[in-house]
Amino acid sequence: MRYSLRQLEVFLACAHFQNVSRAAESLSMSQSAASTALKEFEQQFDVRLFERTGKRLRLNELGRQLWPRAEELLERARELEATLQAHGDLGRLKVGATLTIGNYLAAGIMARYMAEQPGARVELEVANTAAIAQGVLNFELDLGLIEGELNHPDLEMIPWRSDELVVFAAPDHPLTKASGLSDDELRSATWILRETGSGTRQTFERALSGLVPELNILLELQHTEAIKRAVEAGLGISCLSRVSLSDAFARGALVELPVPHRSFDREFYFVLHRQKYLSTSVKRWLELCNSLPERST
Structure with missing residues (x-):
């Protein structure tokens, strides 16, 4: 075999960090040893796998094609090593x-x-x-x-x-008196929502298609528990997974607000x-x- 698994590790670390020094550090190698391993790997097959701009490495087309194959080969090698070391079939x-x-x-x-x-x-x-x-x-x-x-x-x-999002509020919120929220009530409410880019926000916007630009969004938070605390404090209403709300509903700290004409399934x-x-x-x-x-x- 004309290449070693260590050379593949160096190649993959360089692909990830786009820098030889950081790749070497991640592998507990010296920078010169990592540079040598990468250089020898390319020279053995007379190929270039990276475009070099100063200290930065960027995979070229051949490098991008090699990346997943090298990942697979190393994963198989690690699995074999774990078996040989008698630590069982499951590992990192x-x-x-x-x-x-x-x-x-x-x-x-x-x-x-x-x-x-x-x-x-x-x-x-x-x-x-x-x-x-x-x-x-x-x-x-x-x-x-x-x-x-x-x-x-x-x-x-x-x-x-399967999962389901639920609109909810603090027990003393005025909207808890409604048997089901209308679109007008959804527009008039103050909302505390997950951030754009989250799956919860994606489902929420799909469920309220056509209303989102008209909503009064007070806060956008990245953490579910922070949203629940803000709603409990009376800052507004929100919409999260039922999985994350079951304990709060059981304690009576939060109350579900039905929206029967909108689907929050996902x-x-x-x-x-x-x-x-x-x-x-x-x-x-x-x-x-x-x-x-x-x-x-």
Whole structure:
């Protein structure tokens, strides 16, 4: 074989960081050793994989084609290494989850995964849909669990489970007296919403299509709990996943506001890179996710 797995690691680190020095640091190598490994890798096949501008590296077309294949090969090599070291079939896993899923569903899945395989490492990144998708595209995440819908040629969207957004308010809010909110009442309300780019915001805007430009949006916040606290304080009404509101509803801290003429149903999705190798770890995580009971209706 004319190349080594270490050379592939250097190539992938350079593709990710677009800088030899940062790539070397991530691999605990000296900069000169990383530069040499990358140079030898290219020279062995008489190719160039990067365009070089000062200290910055940018993948050229050949490099972009090689990237997912190198990722797959290294993932298989790591899986083989874990098996040879007798640590079992499950190993390190990097999962991205949007806020609702990360805060209310992913922790339980992670606990089950790690209980099955003592010593297994799971890294969970919680961010909005756009950020998780970018992490999967850049091979920084093995898979994503997202609330929003995406359309990208390199991403595979797999429906996971159904969800529902709920409009809600503090118990003493005037709108709690209504049996169902009309469009006029939705327009007149003061709203506290998730930020643009989140799956929750995407579903909300689809559900209230035609009304969004006329809404009075007081605050846009990135965190579900911050929105719930603001609504409890009487700053306005909001719309979040029922998954995130069940405890507050049970305590009576928040109250659902029915909007019967609008549909707030949506799907949670798995998002995977089409060219990424599905390791045993990823497959087991998907199985655990699919074993969760659906929400009650």
